[in-house]
Amino acid sequence: MAEVRGTTWWSEELASLMENPIPETVSTTSFQARKSEEVVNESEETLKDHAVGFLMAWCEILMELGRGCRDILQQNFLNEDSYVVTKLRGPCSKVSKRLRFLNDFLPEDRDPLHAWSIVLTVFLLALAAISVDPNHETLAKEMKVRMHPPIASRILLPDGRYMAYHDQGVPAGRARFSLVAPHSFLSSRLAGIPGVKAPLLEEYGVRLVTYDLxxxxxSDPHPNRNFNSSAMDMLHLVNAVNVTDKFWVLCHSSGCIHAWASLRYIPERIAGAAMLAPMVNPYELHMTKDEMKRTWEKWLPRRKYMYSLAYRFPKLLSFFYRKSFLPEKHDRVDKLFSLSLGKKDEILIEEPAFEEFWQRDLEESIRQGNMQPFIEEAVLQVSKWDFDIEELHVHKKCRTRGLLLWLKSMYGQADCELAGYLGRIHIWQGLDDRVVPPSMMEYIERVLPEAIIHKLPNEGHFSYFFFCDECHRQIFSTLFGTPQGPMERREQTAFEENTADALQVPVSNKE
Incomplete structure (x- = not known):
């Protein structure tokens, strides 16, 4: 009865509060079910709110932890008196000074720290994308590298190294002129005069000797290469292969740095120099600002970057050279060297003869698989040279040291003699050359006014020297004049006559 009265009382009270009374058919069971659903919904919303609050609390804790670690680092490691700052302050300042030149490439209104952090981030992302992408393929034509058996003739140098060389043209005993040619970067003794015909060498009586650097x-590596050692290697070579008279030195592009060294250190053995697009130091201090500007503006950004590495951070070159020179396949010459070529050069490098020559010469150049000689060659090009090209300029040199010589120069004429290189220097320069720009030739013309400059309109870096029969004939005609052919072999030299006379004396006594 109590339950019925309780239920009736609750229904009556609820009906009194509402306009429409609740039917008495509503049972306590249905109400309890609705109440249980509301409780479940409230419990679900509370769990979600708790999870969100938990995560937010953890984030706040982690942020506070990070701030605390930052404060600890700043107070204990990054203040001026800390061990880390004391040890790293000097090296970091040196690195920042060496990298300060990079700020010249930024717009004036950019903060260097902010700009270079973005550049570095983009560079790392691009490098990661290229490395991860399995379908990455180069669009340029690639050539597979082959290794060939050793075929070179070699001589033993005084320091125990072996030098490989290649002999072409007229034999030593009949050569009217001897040409010695050091090769350029990423090349070998096989370069010489690309495409030169044997009948032309015979016609002018020329012996062409090329060698591996x-x-x-x-050729064996040299542990301490410099310009003087380069000239001495050339001298030992010509003596070993029986070049007894003065010889001509022939060079192209960066190979001319060794020709410059020979003119400086062994001028008494050299009859003259024939240089095609000769390379000089792109950081040469004696170049004017205009000459320097017109030199660098012809080069692509990647080539400028490689020169900067060779000049400031040569050890980093190993990474780039190993990826460029030593893989199983190679790009075209302009892609490999990041060269901007003129119209004639673009046509030339597409010819099968050039592609075959370039591939074989490259394969021979890298046969040892060692990047150190390439790094040494690059450093020789851009570092301060052991001499100035101006020293080759012909000038009077008077001896006035010492009291007696000084008094003689005051009251009379001092003992003077001509200094510099006294032979002929011929330079051929293509005016459309974008590898060794004409501004380098203009610098040489300014400091060596006695050099004979042959300016070639519309010619590029390769077009006048590679596989051009008429060009080769013009070069030989300029150097040697009218062709006279090889020298006739003498039946008996003066040395042989003296030897025969000496041998006849005991014979006559014996009779």
């Missing part, structure tokens, strides 16, 4: 081709 230390560490290239089949």
């Amino acid at each position: 230390p560490g290239f081709g089949e």
Whole structure:
């Protein structure tokens, strides 16, 4: 009865509060079910709110932890008196000074720290994308590298190294003129005069001797290469292959740095120099600002970057050279060197003869698989040279040291003699050359006014020297004049006559 009265009382009270009374058919069971659903919904919303609050609390804790770690680092490691700052302050300042030149490439209104952080981030992302992408393929034509058996003739140098060389043209005993040619970067003794015909060498009586620089081709590396050692290697070579008279030195592009060294250190053995698009130091201090500007503006950004690495951070070159020179396949010459070529050069490098020559010469150049000689060659190009090209300029040099010589120069004429290189220097320069720009030739013309400059309109870096029969004939005609053919072999030299006379004396006594 109590339950019925309780239920009736609750229904009556609820009906009194509402306009429409609740039917008495509503049971306590249905109400309890609705109440249980509301409780469940409230419990679900509370769990979600708790989860969100938990995560937010953890984030706040982590942020506070990070701030605390930052404060600890700043107070204990990054203040001026900390061990880390004391040890790293000097090296970091040196690195920042060496990298300060990079700020010249930024717009004036950009903060260097902010700009270079963005550049570095983009560079790392691009490098990661290229490395991860399995379908990455180069669009340029690639050539597979082959290794060939050793075939070179070699001589033993005084320091125990072997030098490989290649002999072409007229034999030593009949040569009217001897040409010695050091090769350029990423090349070998096989370069010489690309495409020169044997009948032309015979017609002018020319013997052409080319050789591998230390560490290239089949020549042994040199532990301490410099310009003087380069000239001495050339001198030992000509003596070993029986070049007894003065010889001509022939060079192209960066190979001319070794020709410059020979003119400086062994001028008494050289009859003259024939240089095609000769390379000089792009950081040469004696170049004017205009000459320097017109030199660098012809080069692509990647080539400028490689020169900057060779000049400031040469050890980093190993990474780039190993990826460029030593893989199983190679790009075209302009892609490999990041060259901007003129119209004639673009046509030339598409010809099968050039592609075959370039591929074989490259394969011979890298046969040892060692990047150190290439790094040494790049550093020789851009570092301060052991001499100035101006020293080759012909000038009077008077001896006035010492009291007696000084008094003699005051009251009379001092003992003077001509200094510099006294032979002929011929330079051929293509005016459409974008590899060794004409501004370098203009610098040479300014400091060596006695050099004979042959300016070639519409010619590029390769077009006048590679596989051009008429060009080769013009070069030989300029150097040697009218062709006279090889020299006739003499039946008996003066040395042989003296030897025969000496041998006849005991014979006559014996009779």
